[in-house]
Amino acid sequence: MEKPADNHHPIEETIRRRWSPRAFAETPVHNADLCSLFEAARWAASSMNEQPWVYIAATREDVETFEMLAGVLVPANYSWAKNASALALSIAKKTFSRDGSENPVARHDVGAASAQLTLQAMTLGLFVHQMGGFDKEKARDIFQIPDDYEPVTVLAIGYPGISETLPENLREREHAPRVRKSLPEFVFRGEWAKSASFLED
Numbered sequence: 001m002e003k004p005a006d007n008h009h010p011i012e013e014t015i016r017r018r019w020s021p022r023a024f025a026e027t028p029v030h031n032a033d034l035c036s037l038f039e040a041a042r043w044a045a046s047s048m049n050e051q052p053w054v055y056i057a058a059t060r061e062d063v064e065t066f067e068m069l070a071g072v073l074v075p076a077n078y079s080w081a082k083n084a085s086a087l088a089l090s091i092a093k094k095t096f097s098r099d100g101s102e103n104p105v106a107r108h109d110v111g112a113a114s115a116q117l118t119l120q121a122m123t124l125g126l127f128v129h130q131m132g133g134f135d136k137e138k139a140r141d142i143f144q145i146p147d148d149y150e151p152v153t154v155l156a157i158g159y160p161g162i163s164e165t166l167p168e169n170l171r172e173r174e175h176a177p178r179v180r181k182s183l184p185e186f187v188f189r190g191e192w193a194k195s196a197s198f199l200e201d
């Protein structure tokens with residue numbers, strides 16, 4: 001299913017076509033393609049080049065890790081994400097390695113890496129659906145994540161499936177239009193909530 005952005009200005013096709021499906025096909029993901037996804041994450045920019053991201057990732061074939069990852073999801077997410085071809089948990093290192101001081105943008109940089117991963121996926125026909133709905137403490141526990149690191153999101157990765165396979169409530173959401181704020185609602189000039197001057201043309 002296609003759900004392209006109703007963009008008001010020209011954007012890259014991969015960005016336009018990206019969306020977060022809940023229906024995934026059973027088709028397995030090639031290891032080489034998964035490597036490309038994490039390679040794209042690897043080359044994200046980060047504060048002080050800290051690269052604060054860690055991913056715990058598994059294809060469906062790695063049954064043990066896949067089930068551990070699926071097992072941290074809240075039930076509403078588990079119900080569909082368990083059918084993805086791969087799952088990954090993104091994790092942020094909260095301090096700078098050089099001096100142990102707090103890295104206030106660690107989660108931001110993990111988000112940037114995951115965004116690059118997601119767009120790389122699109123170029124390979126793969127889709128990524130990120131989830132904040134999971135039990136962080138359970139994840140910390142079962143994956144023995146050190147205190148200095150913080151779980152951020154779970155990513156469901158796979159080829160798009162058929163929405164008819166979803167239960168009724170999820171099928172509705174799958175077909176719901178993708179809506180966004182307009183540029184003047186979030187691109188401001190020096191005065192708060194006043195849209196940037198270049199938007200006025």
Ligand SMILES: Cc1cc2nc3c(=O)[nH]c(=O)nc-3n(C[C@H](O)[C@H](O)[C@H](O)COP(=O)(O)O)c2cc1C
Nearest residue numbers: 003018019020021077129130131132133134153178
């Ligand atoms: C950090 C983050 C957390 C999210 N958490 C969930 C979630 O727990 N469950 C879910 O179904 N979707 C989740 N989503 C998907 C968003 O609902 C989705 O990206 C948003 O509605 C925009 O839709 P689109 O990605 O199809 O454009 C999350 C997305 C992000 C980036």
